[in-house]
Amino acid sequence: MRLGRITAIAQLTVREAVRSRLLLSLGTFLVAGLIGLPLLIAGDNTLAGQIQIILNYTLTYATAILTATTLWTSCGGVSTEIQDRRLYLVLTKPLHRYELWVGKWLGIAGLNAALLILTGFIIGAMTWHAIRNSTDDPVTKRAVCEQFLMARETLLPVTPDWSRLIETNTWRLMQSGQAPRGMTANMIRTKLLEELNNQRFTIPPGKEIRFAYEIAARETGDHDLILNYKLESTRPERAPVAARWLIGYDPAQVFQVNVTNYPGVPCTLPISSHVVNRPGTLAITYQRLDSGSQATLMMAMNNPGPELRVASGSFSMNLARGLLVILCKLAFLAALGLVAGCLLSTPVAVFTAFFIMILLASAGYVESVATSGVFYVPHEGPELVQTGLDRLILHLFKAFSVMTRPLIQLDPVPLLTDGRIVGWDLVLRAMAWLAGLYTAITALIGIMLFNRRELG
C-alpha cells in the first residue's frame, strides 16, 4: 500500500466536499439542528429534562444526519465520478483500485470526524449554557450535573449462588416423579431459577429486601452515587408506597432515607460520597413501611436489581468516546456506500443507500421478530400456521439480525443520555467489529468486484 497515493485521494475527497460547499451546507444544517431542536421541543421545564433533551435529541439528530450524508457521499461520490468519467483519468495512473477505495473511505471518515468534533463542541456548549442560565438553586444544578453530566459505571447487586439449591431440587423432583410431564432436567433448572429470581425481587407489604454491592477502591471518591430503581405493583391501582432505604457497610451505622414511590415510575436516589467512602460490601435495604397495603411490589429495574451508578470519569471524555463509537459506525456505512457506488450507477447506488438506511432503521424491529419468531399476532381468528415461506423469512430475519446486532448493541446514545459510561471496552468493540471486521469484509468484497469492473 502506497500511502502518498491514498493520502492524495483522501485529500481530494475532502477538498471536493469543501469546494462543492457540501461541508459548509452540511455543517450549517447540523449546527442549526443541534441548536434549534432543543429549543423547539417542549420539556418538563426542569433542568434535568432540558439536559436530557439536549443530549438525546442532538445526538440522535447528528447520528441520523451523518448516516444519511455518509451513505449519500460514499454512494454518489464514486458512481458520479465513473459516470462523468473523471475516474477514467485517475485509473490510468499507477493507482491500484484498492488504493482509490481506501483513499475515498479515509476521506469520508475524515469528514465525519470533523463533523462529529463540531457536534461534540456544540453539545458541550449547549449543556454548559443550559446549566449556567438555569434559575435553579446550586444544589439542584449540582444534582443534575452529578446525574447526567458524568460518566457513571453501573454496579449490580451480587447474585446469590443458587446452583446447589437448584441442582438439589431438580434431582429431587426428577427422582420423586413430581416433575411435570414432558419437562426435562434443563427445563426444570430454568424454571427454578426464574422462580428464585422472582422471589428475590418481591417485596410484600411491611417486608424488606436486601441487596449487596461490592465497592472497589476506584469507585469511591468525591462524587455522589446514584441508585436507580423502578417498582412494579401486582395491583392495577398505582397507589404511592411509603418506604425507607437503609444504606451502609455496617448494620450499626446506616444512612437512612424515607421515600414515597409510585409503581411504574423510574426513581433515582442520590447517595452521598461520605456514606460510600471505602471499598467493601455495601448493603442496601429497601423497607416497606405500608404494612396495611395489599399490593405486592417487585423490583423491576432490569432483572438484576437496582443499579448503583458510580462516578468513573468526566462527561467530556465520555462524550468523546461516544462520538468515537458513532464514527466507527459511520466508517462501516461509508464502506457499504462505497461498495454500492463502485458497482452501481448513481441512481441505483443512491436508491441502494436509502434502502440500507431503511433496513438499518428497522434493525430493532427485525431483532424483535427474529427473537420472538412472530411478526404479528391477531387477537381474534383462527390460530396461525407457520408456512415454509414464513420459516424462510424468519431465517432471513435472523441472519439480518445477527449482522446488525453490533450496530444496535454498540449504540452510545442511550448511555450518554442517561449519564452512563461509554467505556473503552465499548469503543474497542466498535473499532474491532464495525470499523474493523465489518468494514474489512465489506471492503474486500467491494474491491474484489470493483477490480473486475470494466470502465467502458
Place this chain on the structure above:
Amino acid sequence: MGETTDLVIEARKLTKIFQDFWGRPKVCAVNEIDLEVRRGELFGLLGPNGSGKSTTIKMILGLLHPTTGLLTVLGQSPRNVAVKSKIGFMPEESYLYKYLTAAEILDFYASLYGLSGNRKKERVSALIAQVGLDAARNRPIGEFSKGMARRVGLAQCLLNDPDLILLDEPTSGLDPLACREVKDILLGLVRRGKTILICSHHLADMQDICDRVAILMNGKVCAEGAVKELLINPGTLRLSLESPSRESLSAILDYIEKETGTRPLVDHTGRTLESVFIETVKQRNSIP
C-alpha cells in the same frame, strides 16, 4: 529479435465483444486486429465514429479487458499497474475535477505518479509554463475554456515523463496556434525517443506529424503503413521550380511533352491555411 523488443504496443488478434446484462454478446467493437507500435514513432489511429478506436485505447490503458487475443504494452499486460507509471494519457474530453485549479490538479496527478516534494513542485511549474498556463495556474478548471482545459489535459499527460503517450483527439478545441504548439511539443517528444499513439479525426494534423497510421473500420484494421507511403500516388510526379521565366517554362513543358507524350499540368505551389494563419498572427503580434 531486436524488432520485437522495440515494440511498445503489440496486439495480436485483439478482440473486444461487449456483452449485455445476461452475458450475451451485444457488439463486437474490435475484431481480431493486429497492431504494432514501435519505440520512438508517432502512430496515428484513424477511423470514423464507432470504428473501435476508443475501445482499443481503453484496452491499452487497462480500463477495458480484451475478450480474446493478446495485448502487451511496454512488454507487459496493460492491467499491470506498474506499467501505468510509464504511460501518459490525454482523453478526448477533459475529464478533470472542475473545482480544482490547474496547479492543484497537476499536483494531485503528480502525487498519483509518486512524485513528491520539490521534484513535484518543479515538474508541475515546468509543465504549466510549457502549456502556456502560467497566468491561469490558480484559476479553477471550471472557469477554463475548452482549449485551456485541453492544455491542462496535455500537461497532466506529461507529468511522469512517460515512455508511451496516448492521445485522444489532442488538437480538438484548440486554436491553430495552440494546435501548432501541441504538434511541436509532440514532435519534440518523439525526437526525445518517446512513443506516441494518437487517435484523431483531424486528418491534416495526422498527416502533418504521424510516422505511421492505421485506419480502423467496423473494428478491423483496413489499412496500415507509413504516412508517406500511403499518400504516394504511384506513376505521378510533382516538379517544383523557383520562379522560372515564361520562356524557360515553355521550353521545359515542350520538352516533357515531347519525351512523355503528355502535356504536364502547371499550377502555383499552394500554402496551407494553417501556415497562412500562423504567419498572420505572428506578424500582428510582432507589431508593437
